[in-house]
Every structure is written in structure tokens, then in C-alpha cells.
Amino acid sequence: MTDGPALTAIRFGYGLPLPEGAPTTPEGMLTLLRGPDRAAEDRPLPRLPDLLPAMRTLAESQRLPESDPAKTARLREAREAIRDQARRSAAVSIGRALASPDGFRERLVQFWSGHFAVVARSARDGALPGALVEEAIRPHLAGHFAELLAAVTLHPAMISYLDQDSSVGPGSPAGRKRARGLNENLARELMELHTLGVGAAYSQADVTEMAELLTGLGFSIEKGFTFRRNAAEPGAETVLGTSYEGRGLGPIRRALADLAARPETARHIATKLARHFVADTPDPDLVAAMERAFLDTGGDLPAVYGAMLAHPAARAAPQAKVRQPFDYVVAGLRAFGIRPEEVERLPGKRLDRLILVPMAGMGQPWQRPAGPDGWPEEASAWITPPRLSSRILWALEMPTAFRRELPDPLALVDRALGPFAGAELRQAVSRAESRRDAAGLVLASAEFNRR
Numbered sequence: 001m002t003d004g005p006a007l008t009a010i011r012f013g014y015g016l017p018l019p020e021g022a023p024t025t026p027e028g029m030l031t032l033l034r035g036p037d038r039a040a041e042d043r044p045l046p047r048l049p050d051l052l053p054a055m056r057t058l059a060e061s062q063r064l065p066e067s068d069p070a071k072t073a074r075l076r077e078a079r080e081a082i083r084d085q086a087r088r089s090a091a092v093s094i095g096r097a098l099a100s101p102d103g104f105r106e107r108l109v110q111f112w113s114g115h116f117a118v119v120a121r122s123a124r125d126g127a128l129p130g131a132l133v134e135e136a137i138r139p140h141l142a143g144h145f146a147e148l149l150a151a152v153t154l155h156p157a158m159i160s161y162l163d164q165d166s167s168v169g170p171g172s173p174a175g176r177k178r179a180r181g182l183n184e185n186l187a188r189e190l191m192e193l194h195t196l197g198v199g200a201a202y203s204q205a206d207v208t209e210m211a212e213l214l215t216g217l218g219f220s221i222e223k224g225f226t227f228r229r230n231a232a233e234p235g236a237e238t239v240l241g242t243s244y245e246g247r248g249l250g251p252i253r254r255a256l257a258d259l260a261a262r263p264e265t266a267r268h269i270a271t272k273l274a275r276h277f278v279a280d281t282p283d284p285d286l287v288a289a290m291e292r293a294f295l296d297t298g299g300d301l302p303a304v305y306g307a308m309l310a311h312p313a314a315r316a317a318p319q320a321k322v323r324q325p326f327d328y329v330v331a332g333l334r335a336f337g338i339r340p341e342e343v344e345r346l347p348g349k350r351l352d353r354l355i356l357v358p359m360a361g362m363g364q365p366w367q368r369p370a371g372p373d374g375w376p377e378e379a380s381a382w383i384t385p386p387r388l389s390s391r392i393l394w395a396l397e398m399p400t401a402f403r404r405e406l407p408d409p410l411a412l413v414d415r416a417l418g419p420f421a422g423a424e425l426r427q428a429v430s431r432a433e434s435r436r437d438a439a440g441l442v443l444a445s446a447e448f449n450r451r
Helices: 003-010 028-036 036-040 048-062 071-097 103-115 128-140 146-152 156-161 173-178 185-194 203-216 252-262 265-278 282-296 301-310 325-335 341-343 350-362 385-402 409-420 424-432 435-444
Strands: 217-219 226-229 235-240 242-244
Touching: 003 103, 003 409, 028 103, 028 301, 048 071, 048 128, 048 226, 071 128, 071 325, 071 341, 071 350, 103 128, 103 265, 103 325, 103 424, 128 146, 128 156, 128 226, 146 185, 146 252, 146 301, 156 217, 156 226, 185 203, 185 242, 185 252, 203 235, 203 252, 235 252, 242 252, 252 265, 265 282, 265 301, 282 301, 325 350, 325 385, 325 409, 325 435, 350 385, 409 424, 409 435, 424 435
Parallel strands: none
Antiparallel strands: 217 226, 235 242
């Protein structure tokens, strides 16, 4: 069995070679994760207050009369400004993944971004998914699940994506005045996707009561997050047998904390983490160990991660997973020694051509999963004929787009795959007609596409 630093790098990070200072033991990985988020400090991204002016400019441009001769140009400029923010988010995220020795943290960012998936549903909201990651996900990666759940649920990106700001309590002043009603999207996804899981023992009545409890959560491009007291349903709501009463965010936070502490949530989160990092069908004993860690610690996430990293199943059956496109692209760039600055300095259209469009062709457009259930895990979702073709095309074109001189083929095999390179791949690479062909063979190989 292949073990050690190479397995750590490929299964729990972004591949070989490991950045300087990267730990290779579970204890070292968790110690780094509990420390400051150096990658975010070194490569900052704008937060929601920085993004709101561009969103307001676009909204104001959309309200201009069609007869205004400046409308078309202003709309174009406003949309391009928001697109640039989204591109910046992608380039910096790749830069962090390439450079940081804290690769496990960067992989967790991608996992939780998928678990709490949001998609920009309009040009105005184009940068909101990135804001959710920076403000709600990254700061809580090493805390308790309840803290992460509350931060994400109350973030404007989630409120906007799941139409929570259109939900009005039927008995509230706004509901009685305008005859508007509940929107159950957030309440349903909160139970089905974010905590209890599909098939857990909750009812439609629980969803409706949770939706009533959540009324009041809102978002505006003038103020950011808001609590709309006139839309909040009055009185107590009962969710899963517990009554929540009071005003403001207090009862909502209590209900979220109770959902986070449920045994079904522990099972759901443990299973998803094990499926993402280790195997599409994870070892039941591995899942049980992570579930116990969740319950024993009240949802302390490093304890859950630690149970996974320390379990023998986490070191068994290497290359059991297919690399998702973001993982694959970062690993490919790293194999060729592409520096973060080289990606971050790419002009917008070149970033699109070299990275974002190929990623979309591989099935993973940047921060745009098909729905709130995020990205699929199973290999069959990623290795389809058109998506595999996109990987092969990128494997052939990327290296020479960044480097005039390509490395010695066998040195590249060792650098990118270490002990995971098979004899057939070594032989094929050594017989390639050009270094370009050899580079393509490495990146397109079965070994490189799995972790």
C-alpha cells in the first residue's frame, strides 16, 4: 500500500509537490487548521460591504428608462464590474490552494462550499457566493458545526438564493396587509440538505413551522442583512417537538443550534465528509467513528476531521476518488510549478480561456452547481465522454500556455504522482514524441485524475 506524504498530499490536499511547511500527519494538519487562516490573510478577497456598491450601481442602471442613451453603457460597465469580482474570487481561490501549506483547510473550503451551495441567480448577485465563503464558511471551518450553520443560514447569499427575503409570515403585519405568504425553500433545504439529511424523520409540518420561524430574515443591497420585523410571523413555532418563542433572531438561533445537535445531523455530516475525502461508498466503521466524534464533542469539527484522518480506512484504497475539476486544475497547475501570482495576474478573458471555461467543460463552472445540493461525488458524474474530453484538451493545452520549456517527462511523472505513477504510464511517457505529448499523458492519466 502507498502511504505517507504522497497520500496525504493527494487525498487531503491539492496534490504533489507539497508546499514548503505542509504537514503530513493528522496532528500537524489539525494544528495548522486551528491556527490563523494565513491564506485568507495573505490573499484577501472583498467582503459584502465592498461588493454592495457595484450591486447598487447595476440596480440603478436597470431602473433607468429605456430612452436614456447612457443606459446600455452603464449596464455593461456594471455587469462587467461584478463579473470581475467573481473572476477575482476564482483566481485568488486557486492561488490560495496552490500556495498554502494548509491544503486540508483549502479542501475543506471547497467541501463546505458545496454542502452549503448557493448560486448567483442574477448578474446583480454574481459575487455573493464568494462573499458567503469569505464571511460565513472560512471563519468557522475549525469551530463547531452549529456556528457554521448559523453563519451560513443568516448570510445574505443564502437568504437571496433561496428566496427567503420574499417569505412573509401570514399573520404578520406585512402578510395581513399584502396577502403574501411563506416561502419554504430555506426551511426545506436547511433540514434536507444542511442538517438532518434526505429521509430523516421530519414532516411537512416541521418544514412549515421552520419556514414561519425564519420569516423576518431579509437582505437588501442598501443595508445588507436585515431583520424585517413586520414580516416575522408572530407567536411560537414548533419544530421537531420543540417550541420556539420570542422576537428577533433569538428563537431562530436556538432552532439552528438544536438542528445542528441532532444525531441525524451527525450521521449526515460524517457520511458526506467521508464520501468527499475517502470513497464514494465509505467504510461504515469510518463513518461511525466520525459520527461518534461529532456527538461526543457537540459538533466540534476538528474532532470530526481528526476521527477521519486517524482512521485506518482513510489511508486505505488510495485513488478511490475522482478528482473534481477544481481539484484537478489546481493539481495540474501545481505539477508544473505555476505560481499563484501567474494565475492571479491573468487578464479576465485569458483567465476565462485557460481556466474557467475548461472547468465548466469538465462539469464544474465556478461557483455554479446545478442546485442547492451542490456538486455530485460519484465518479460517473465527472468521467463522462464530453467531460473527459475537456480534461484531455486542457491537459494538452495548459502546460504550453504557461511554460515555454516543459520539464523532462519522467521527472514530471515523479513530481506530479510520486509513488502513484504506474509502470505503464512511465513507459508511455518515456516513449512520447514530444514533451508536450508527455505532459498531456501525465495530466490525462488515470493516476492523475484520481486521488
